[in-house]
Amino acid sequence: MHGLVIKNTGSWYSVRTDDGRIIESKIKGNFRLKSIRSTNPVVIGDRVLIEINNEGTAFITAIEDRKNYMIRRASNLSKQSHILAANIDQALLIVTVNYPVTTTTFIDRFLATAEAYEVPTKIVFNKIDRYNEEDLEYQQGLIHLYSTIGYACYSVCALTGEGMEQLKALVQDQISLLAGHSGVGKSTIINYLLPDVNLKTGAISEYHKMGMHTTTFSEMLPLPTGGYLIDTPGIKGFGTLEMNEGEVSHYFPEIFKFSADCRFHNCTHRHEPGCAVMEALENHYISESRYKSYLSIISDKESGKYREEY
Numbered sequence: 519m520h521g522l523v524i525k526n527t528g529s530w531y532s533v534r535t536d537d538g539r540i541i542e543s544k545i546k547g548n549f550r551l552k553s554i555r556s557t558n559p560v561v562i563g564d565r566v567l568i569e570i571n572n573e574g575t576a577f578i579t580a581i582e583d584r585k586n587y588m589i590r591r592a593s594n595l596s597k598q599s600h601i602l603a604a605n606i607d608q609a610l611l612i613v614t615v616n617y618p619v620t621t622t623t624f625i626d627r628f629l630a631t632a633e634a635y636e637v638p639t640k641i642v643f644n645k646i647d648r649y650n651e652e653d654l655e656y657q658q659g660l661i662h663l664y665s666t667i668g669y670a671c672y673s674v675c676a677l678t679g680e681g682m683e684q685l686k687a688l689v690q691d692q693i694s695l696l697a698g699h700s701g702v703g704k705s706t707i708i709n710y711l712l713p714d715v716n717l718k719t720g721a722i723s724e725y726h727k728m729g730m731h732t733t734t735f736s737e738m739l740p741l742p743t744g745g746y747l748i749d750t751p752g753i754k755g756f757g758t759l760e761m762n763e764g765e766v767s768h769y770f771p772e773i774f775k776f777s778a779d780c781r782f783h784n785c786t787h788r789h790e791p792g793c794a795v796m797e798a799l800e801n802h803y804i805s806e807s808r809y810k811s812y813l814s815i816i817s818d819k820e821s822g823k824y825r826e827e828y
Contacts, residue, residue: 519576523564524738524746531560531578533568543568546577556599561587562736562748563604563693586636588695590753603695603736603748609639610689612698612707615657617648620699622660626770626811628697629669633769634761637695640670642685644703647675663805667772676706686711691744700752708747712739766815767795772804773812786816 521541525532533543545560546569560566565582587604611628613620625641632639641664643657661671672688674681688694689711696704708715738746767773767787773795777785781792788796798804 519568519570520582521566521568522738523560523562523566523578525735526558526560526562526737527735533566533576533578535568541568541570541574541576543576543578546579556589556601558601561601561604562738562750563587563606565605588632588635588637588697590631602697602750605693606637606695606748607692607745608688609637609695609697610642610685611639612642612644612696612702612704613660614645614699614702615643615649615660616653617645618699618701620702622807623811623814624699625660625664626808627815630761630766630769630811630815633771634765640672640688642672642674642707644674644676644707646673646680647678663808667808674707676703676710679710682707682710686743689741689745689747693738693746693748695748695750697750697753702752704749704752708739708749711747712741715739761815763816766812770808770812772798772808776804788813788816 519535521533521535521543523531524534524540529544531543531545533541535541543566560578560581564584566578567580567582568576568578570576584604586606588602588606588609589599590602591599609628609632611625613625629639631637641661643661646654646657649657657673661673665671672681672685674685676682685707696707698704736748736750738748740746761769763786764784767777773787776794776798777787779794780787780790782790785793785795787793795804795809799806799809
């Protein structure tokens, strides 16, 4: 029997069958995905085959081919991966310029991974009601930067509803992954879009200006207008993996565009003569923050490290 994995609570998976039933399921035997060293071989959004047993639960026996997935390095110094979700129509990266701060390095690592795994991504700037003039000016700078590159940006306040109707239209009939740091307001956004769900929301530490985890497992929430929201636990760091050094520039659209004019086809855009990317950087066609994010990913590839603060 075919079904869709809509919830993961550890060892159990909730599978919505094609006839609308919800079957609690476990992985059969030593089930593992080929070639992926993942902490979670079955993920939210997977289409699976199940065998129902006499108790009314089931075993997951196979995963259908994925059209895409979103992946990150599992933890500090770990070589394993953690897949956030699969078969995603779009990712909505929820960011805040304060309360808590989302760094451009984190944003860029997420975007580069989304490019690598063919997950269309939009950036949602939340909590605009909380910002002072300096915060709002910085946010506008980020919106200009990322929209110029080609990423659609939205400015919202989930608490007051400002900008949220536009977001509601955006997720209609789509499978949308919501991701971001703890405390950026994912649960508040979901509560606005799905008021009957009533997810728990958490307070922000005013001292650390960081959020606490309120979502502890991943879940697909059906939208009344069609489609799903995928709610995931807050991400502290975003370690990239499975990227060769020569490929990293491919996942930064503006760097990749200028790289076509480099003197050497294998240019790393760091020290080579005739590097069109470094020339574009000097002429401000490529932002310094994006270039630093590019270098940080290459640095990780070279040293095998993963710095949690990203």
